[in-house]
Every structure is written in structure tokens, then in C-alpha cells.
Amino acid sequence: MLSSIEALAFDLDGTLVDSLPDLAAAANAMREHFGLAQLSAERVASHVGDGLAKLVHRTLTDEKDGVAETARWEAGLAFFARYYREHLADLTRPYEGVVEALQLLRAKRLPLAVVTNKPAAFAVPLLEQLGLAEHFSLILGGDSLPEKKPSALPLVHTAEVFGVSPDKLAMVGDSINDVLSARAAGCPVVAVSYGYGSLADGDADATVGNLVELYDLLKNT
Numbered sequence: 001m002l003s004s005i006e007a008l009a010f011d012l013d014g015t016l017v018d019s020l021p022d023l024a025a026a027a028n029a030m031r032e033h034f035g036l037a038q039l040s041a042e043r044v045a046s047h048v049g050d051g052l053a054k055l056v057h058r059t060l061t062d063e064k065d066g067v068a069e070t071a072r073w074e075a076g077l078a079f080f081a082r083y084y085r086e087h088l089a090d091l092t093r094p095y096e097g098v099v100e101a102l103q104l105l106r107a108k109r110l111p112l113a114v115v116t117n118k119p120a121a122f123a124v125p126l127l128e129q130l131g132l133a134e135h136f137s138l139i140l141g142g143d144s145l146p147e148k149k150p151s152a153l154p155l156v157h158t159a160e161v162f163g164v165s166p167d168k169l170a171m172v173g174d175s176i177n178d179v180l181s182a183r184a185a186g187c188p189v190v191a192v193s194y195g196y197g198s199l200a201d202g203d204a205d206a207t208v209g210n211l212v213e214l215y216d217l218l219k220n221t
């Protein structure tokens, strides 16, 4: 399944970078603004993965399916966005092995993309601030196209841009949205064993604990 891979797409939060400390700080600054109690980083992690709009609903209500009252949600979204934009990379760092793996994959001349549900206005400057942006030929945020993961659209679009068939584009991610998007697009999918998504064994075609292992998996391609 992972043989003859011609391009890769990476999820961002929980796969390339551990962004939880800054996401939790932004969520808690927003909650403090509304006089709400602080949430643990673990609670915030459980709310990450479906883009900013849902993250604000969930971190205001502290419920996975929570929907905040409209005026509060709008004010929360504005607060969160303003705060997070200023603190994208205070504590956020690439996971171990990420920089090395990206260098190795680029040396193999594989085109690389980021396909994240994070809004592009956060994803692009975050990657720039961490010195990672230069590795990617394409960065798609959750609002770059009409549909985001778990839709197939971002990966179908990536395959088109790279001029490869979807079955030659491997998706690498930490959450079920990454797997569902890859399955819908007909892409092979590699899970990371860390991150925020808690994927079950067998959800993906392969699992790696460090992205350098990816290079070994693809070695024969």
C-alpha cells in the first residue's frame, strides 16, 4: 500500500507540531474573559481536530457536541483568534524527528503538503515561525477550500495540484478525520502514535511513533 508513493500530505496539529500548550492557553484566556474555570490541557486536546469554529464551541461549553449561545460564540471566536494569532509559537514545537524527516523526504524529491483543519491564517504563520514552511509546496487550511477533513476534497485537490493519482499520495495524521479524508479520497494513510486523535490500531495502513520511521517505510518507493 505504501509502495510507490509519489507525494505526502501531513496533518499539522498533533502530527507535525505539538500545538496543545498554545491552543490551551488561548482557550483558557478566552474562558477567563467570560469568567469560566480553566480547562486542563487534556480537555482542550479532546476538543481539537475539527477547526476553529468547533474548537470555540467546545472549549466554551467543555462538551464535544457543545454549541455555545451565538453572541457568546462570536465574541469567543474573536477573542480566541486575536489571542492565538499573537501566541502561535510561544510553546508550540515540532515533534521529535519532524525536521529530520521532512529534510529526508525532500531529499527524495517528494512533493510535500500540509492539509490541516486549522485556519490558513494560523497554519501558515505558525509553520513560518517554526521554520517549517519552506518544506511544503502547498499548505491547505481548514478554510482554504469549501470543505475540510473528513471531506476528500483537500486531498483530491492536493493530488491534482501535485499531478499524482490519489493512491500515490500518502496522508499522515493523528485523528480520525485524517483517516476518513484519506479513505474518501482513495489515499493510503499513516497514523502517528502520538498526537490528540487517539486512533485505534488498524484504522490506518501503518502507524509510526516518529516521522523518521516514515522515511524507512517509504524507502523502497
Ligand SMILES: O=C(O)COP(=O)(O)O
Pocket: 011, 012, 013, 014, 048, 049, 050, 051, 052, 055, 115, 116, 117, 118, 119, 175
Ligand atoms: O485545528 C484543528 O482543528 C486541527 O488541526 P489539524 O487538522 O492540523 O489536526
Ligand SMILES: [Mg+2]
Pocket: 011, 012, 013, 014, 015, 049, 173, 174, 175, 195, 197
Ligand atoms: Mg491533527
